[in-house]
Amino acid sequence: xxxxxxxxxxxxxxxxxxxxxxxxxxxxxxxxxxxxxxxxxxxxxxxxxxxxxxxxxxxxxxxxxxxxxxxxxxxxxxxxxxxxxxxxxxxxxxxxxxxxxxxxxxxxxxxxxxxxxxxxxxxxxxxxxxxxxxxxxxxxxxxxxxxxxxxxxxxxxxxxxxxxxxxxxxxxxxxxxxxxxxxxxxxxxxxxxxxxxxxxxx
Numbered sequence: 261x262x263x264x265x266x267x268x269x270x271x272x273x274x275x276x277x278x279x280x281x282x283x284x285x286x287x288x289x290x291x292x293x294x295x296x297x298x299x300x301x302x303x304x305x306x307x308x309x310x311x312x313x314x315x316x317x318x319x320x321x322x323x324x325x326x327x328x329x330x331x332x333x334x335x336x337x338x339x340x341x342x343x344x345x346x347x348x349x350x351x352x353x354x355x356x357x358x359x360x361x362x363x364x365x366x367x368x369x370x371x372x373x374x375x376x377x378x379x380x381x382x383x384x385x386x387x388x389x390x391x392x393x394x395x396x397x398x399x400x401x402x403x404x405x406x407x408x409x410x411x412x413x414x415x416x417x418x419x420x421x422x423x424x425x426x427x428x429x430x431x432x433x434x435x436x437x438x439x440x441x442x443x444x445x446x447x448x449x450x451x452x453x454x455x456x457x458x459x460x461x462x
Contacts, residue, residue, distance in 0.1 A: 303436025
């Protein structure tokens with residue numbers, strides 16, 4: 261058994277050295293290495309993101325919790341209803357191990373144009389949200405945040421993996437695995453039973 265563990269470590273070391281050599285000699289691009297790292301990720305706990313103030317946040321701090329990850333916007337036709345219902349769900353289940361992680365995004369009709377400071381002010385004062393708001397990110401394209409590349413790789417959409425609009429929702433279980441994805445038009449209240457089920461799971 262010890263021999264096999266040693267052999268596995270040797271194989272991993274060889275793979276890393278080979279990748280580093282190819283990268284240094286220009287045979288592998290940085291984006292290729294990044295994609296390899298994301299594909300090898302087993303859960304969202306492998307990722308570190310920025311909060312709305314620019315501080316690093318390891319998602320491993322949410323280990324053991326049920327998460328709903330949402331790309332939000334302040335000027336969308338879906339904004340008012342989604343924030344209202346998300347607030348209700350958060351207040352109802354936050355003490356049972358439920359968290360909502362909101363990622364502002366301006367990629368859809370430029371409906372989140374403000375700075376992080378302006379977004380935080382709007383979210384806290386106008387929409388009264390108490391759940392965590394993170395740094396504004398891109399969710400599609402070559403500059404998509406790594407966490408969103410991972411989410412999309414775990415749960416694709418009906419018409420391709422790309423995020424279609426504001427308020428696409430990903431439900432994550434207590435092990436950090438993406439278990440479901442919901443369309444922007446899906447009411448947060450319609451996800452409540454799925455949240456309850458995950459909260460009650462061992």
